[in-house]
Amino acid sequence: MDYKKVNRESWNNQVPIHFESDFYDVHAFIAGKNSLNPPELELLGDVSGKSILHLQCHFGQDSISLSRMGAKVTGVDLSDAGIEQARKLNDVCGTDAEFIVSSRKVVNSFSRNFIRWFGCSMIIMIQFFTAISNRIRSLKHTAEHMHKKIPMSNSSTFLGIMDWQK
Template sequence: MHAPIPADWREANRAMWDERVPIHTGSDFYDLDSFRAGKDSLRAFELAEVGDVTGRTLLHLQCHIGLDTLSWARHGAAQVVGLDFSEPAVETARSLARDLGLPPDRAAFVAADVHDAAEAVPDSSYDIVYTGVGALNWLPDMDRWAETAASLVAPGGFLYLAEFHPLTDCLDDATGTRIVHDYFSHDAWVDETPGTYADFDAPTVHNRSVEWQHPVGSVVSALAAAGLRIEFLHEHDASLFARFPALERQSDGCYRFPADRPRIPLMYSIKATRPERLP
């Protein structure tokens, strides 16, 4: 159902995520044993679009348990910092960093609200500010998020985000062919589904969550208004999971519609740079 923004949206979401951290750490979905053994959690298109991170500093906003953050360190980033509002998630990320032999000066994790990132992280700016998939839908205000994220990009650096395309949330779950929700809705979406994407059958208590849908145009406009220059907006015909029953798993591990069906964007990515100096 659609509803106005509940006053306790942040607390409800934090309770939901805190409860799911131990479920995720023990799940086949995250497969932490394989990750510790060297499995990369980043997607091929992210690695190609971000490029070489060797020797660069990287801040990962809304990092959850830190797999993507630590993967960037494995790819050569000089320092990675992950931030998440869930303390259990941050503790898990710190434990994983220790397991990988990464000291705090190479991989640090901070528990804080994303809007407080500028005050919470150890440095004032980073070569790369990164936001991985499934992050923006938990925030009500793209302008406020973009101002915070952009303020942490060093001159000459860039912000990179990869996200699920909001169009997918407008379509019916059964077929993905009918538009059943308003693409431009600004209302909060309140859900009370138990379990989690990593284990649909997991018994859970804190099931109430609050999410928002952000049209791609609002994200791009917010980043531009925050002073960043949009280098590209790419739309992708693949998803990371079977969002609709018709999606088929491909050899690269992503899910796409069959070749005989018209394609739609299932994900998108943006790179936005901060000029070395103002004109």
Template sequence: MEFKKEFEANKKQWNARVEGHVASKMYDVEGFMKGETSLKKVELAGIGDVKGKRILHLQCHFGLDTLSLARLGAETVGLDISDTAIDKANELRNELGLNASFVCSNLYDIREHLSTEEKFDMVFVSYGAVCWLPDLKEWGNIIDDYLKEGGEFYMVEMHPYIYTLNWDTFKPEYNYFNKEVYEEMVETSYAGDTPLNMPEYFWIHSLQEMMAPFLSKGYQLKAFQEHNYQTYDCFDDMIDRGEGEYTFRKLEVDIPYMIELKFKK
């Protein structure tokens, strides 16, 4: 696949984020180690009972959600491109003794590190994942390779509309129907105060692009939900309107912040 430069740059900046994220209030590792879940109310309701299920978590960062799923009784495998993140995930797993394992790989190279003979009851994707992927058709093929017949793909993700906006003016600045890679300099992360000053590369994908890989394979759409709030305080100048539902302080109109998708194979 192309985009070697982009993948390497993104891996570098995600490695640089880990230390600050682990120490951040947003990720609350201290609370997690004391038994709190990192999963939000949206995905907890969306995934249902996962006890006894095998779950593949793609783009898992340093593994809090992967480990939270294991705490719910699932056997989990988490994958991420960042070796620094995976090292931290393994450290947390070892300390907690949970039924989880981790793979360090570019998502598109997963077959080189995890046999497709491994089958899962669920593939799980959450929050800020697909924007790092140039090819959602191949993403769908990968998910299909690891999902057993009758298994479910569940995703809770940023609504693509959010990515079209300038977050200072709230005016559309990026193409919704987009085929090109965007490059931006990142000064700091969305969690923690670690200075980055690094380039990042990302892609905007429409809802159609997200759903087409599964509809084209005959998957059954079990759930589709748009949410007018964000579960993380991950953008500048957000307010908590109650129950951990965050919106832009300066924006007076209702916009979609998140989507949920669930497909059954």
């Protein structure tokens, strides 16, 4: 069984469901609502002018929120349907985030100079974020890895940020 294909297809199927759901409240988002929660905003701090790699961006709300806050954002996701929707939402919102369909292997080979990476996921993804951190860490000299376990819904969520200092 091709698990990567099954996973991608599963996420592709979720995009239209999530986009229309009350949870994501796309209408309020288009009107200007920030999709980031207080713990994320606190941990991120001022992102104005910073280049951010947003992992698992889904259909782009958090990436677009970061762009609205002044960051230069590249959102990546394995779901081509998610990235297609993110690009459309980006156009509707008038933001300049970039969206790329990408797997972990492709992300590991990025040569762009991101100041931060950002991702929020189930706690089981800590190893994934650590692997990404170790790969991207070589792009800048000094790195500070910040993470926080955030209670959301009925699950444990992990927010990770890698911040490079000049």
